[in-house]
Amino acid sequence: EILSNQIAAGEVVERPASVVKELVENSIDANATQIIIEIVNGGKSLIRVSDNGIGLLRDDALLSIERYATSKIFNKEDLFSISTMGFRGEALPSIASVSKFILVTRTTDSDIGTKIDIAGGKILNVSDAGAPVGTMVEVKQLFFNTPARKKFLKSNTTETSHIADAVSGMALGNPHVQFRLFLNHKLQKSFSLSDDLFQRSVRILGRDVAGKLCPLEFADEFVRIQGYCSNPSVTRRSSSKIFLFVNNRLVYDRGLIAAIFQGYKGRIMKGNFPLGVFFVEIAFDQVDVNVHPSKKEIRFFNSKPVYQAMSETIDRALSCAQD
Numbered sequence: 001e002i003l004s005n006q007i008a009a010g011e012v013v014e015r016p017a018s019v020v021k022e023l024v025e026n027s028i029d030a031n032a033t034q035i036i037i038e039i040v041n042g043g044k045s046l047i048r049v050s051d052n053g054i055g056l057l058r059d060d061a062l063l064s065i066e067r068y069a070t071s072k073i074f075n076k077e078d079l080f081s082i083s084t085m086g087f088r089g090e091a092l093p094s095i096a097s098v099s100k101f102i103l104v105t106r107t108t109d110s111d112i113g114t115k116i117d118i119a120g121g122k123i124l125n126v127s128d129a130g131a132p133v134g135t136m137v138e139v140k141q142l143f144f145n146t147p148a149r150k151k152f153l154k155s156n157t158t159e160t161s162h163i164a165d166a167v168s169g170m171a172l173g174n175p176h177v178q179f180r181l182f183l184n185h186k187l188q189k190s191f192s193l194s195d196d197l198f199q200r201s202v203r204i205l206g207r208d209v210a211g212k213l214c215p216l217e218f219a220d221e222f223v224r225i226q227g228y229c230s231n232p233s234v235t236r237r238s239s240s241k242i243f244l245f246v247n248n249r250l251v252y253d254r255g256l257i258a259a260i261f262q263g264y265k266g267r268i269m270k271g272n273f274p275l276g277v278f279f280v281e282i283a284f285d286q287v288d289v290n291v292h293p294s295k296k297e298i299r300f301f302n303s304k305p306v307y308q309a310m311s312e313t314i315d316r317a318l319s320c321a322q323d
């Protein structure tokens with residue numbers, strides 16, 4: 001069991017940023033409105049995510065660290081009606097199998113919380129704990145028991161920047177949630193509730209784009225597109241400032257990135273990328289999110305009209321901006 005969790009961890013937990021993403025998605029699924037992320041040494045020493053969500057009762061907390069015990073997929077149809085960020089029920093067990101892991105949680109109705117201590121997938125202790133309503137997950141010494149994987153971690157700076165990007169992405173996708181990111185005990189980023197999508201976009205894409213963002217808005221009966229894309233004068237050498245959401249899930253989809261490019265129609269040079277925040281909304285049964293355990297890849301059942309809508313929406317937005 002520990003071994004199969006470790007194997008699953010190889011797919012779900014590639015690096016500290018993937019842990020942060022899984023934990024924050026859980027907080028969002030738990031209806032948290034405030035999420036605090038604390039990182040020490042690029043997440044290699046400590047990743048702690050605390051939320052004010054609904055919390056877990058003790059039995060449910062114990063189930064949450066058992067693989068698939070909380071899977072929301074019971075049949076094939078379920079796969080296409082997924083509205084929560086998580087659904088596979090394997091992130092917590094995977095993370096707990098390759099770290100020193102503590103979960104502290106309390107629901108509104110409980111007088112006292114529950115604390116579960118795990119090391120390398122083994123439960124060491126379960127106890128009562130005084131705690132605020134919500135959940136705190138602490139992940140220490142990631143990959144301490146899988147040295148081969150630990151070796152693949154990059155410098156603290158690199159791992160930290162992956163974490164910061166992941167947090168930025170989730171802050172964009174969830175403007176109704178307050179985020180605070182602490183790096184080595186210092187507050188590094190704070191997204192409050194008064195920042196709307198535009199303000200969060202400017203902060204994340206860079207101050208230099210403030211006056212150079214074109215709003216995107218399109219809707220037909222099949223797909224809806226919203227967001228902001230940069231004026232062609234603002235480009236980067238990588239696609240790292242393209243934030244792509246499908247049904248509010250931060251995804252990577254080559255086809256969509258190509259479609260975005262297509263929308264710029266020769267307005268930017270090859271090798272350069274625009275910046276932007278792109279939200280695609282489509283019926284849940286039109287997209288498969290269970291392509292990979294990391295849930296970053298998706299598959300549209302009918303991708304052509306989505307890509308076409310994206311290109312045309314961008315093209316139109318940029319043409320207007322020029323007039």
Ligand code: ADP
Nearest residue numbers: 026027030064070086087088089090091092135
């Ligand atoms: P999944 O998100 O795919 O369901 P996870 O392993 O990420 O699987 O989490 C397992 C379960 O633990 C969740 O389904 C949820 O019930 C519970 N859980 C995890 N994190 C939290 C949290 N921050 N607050 C409340 N419940 C949580």
Ligand code: MG
Nearest residue numbers: 022026086091
């Ligand atoms: Mg999850």
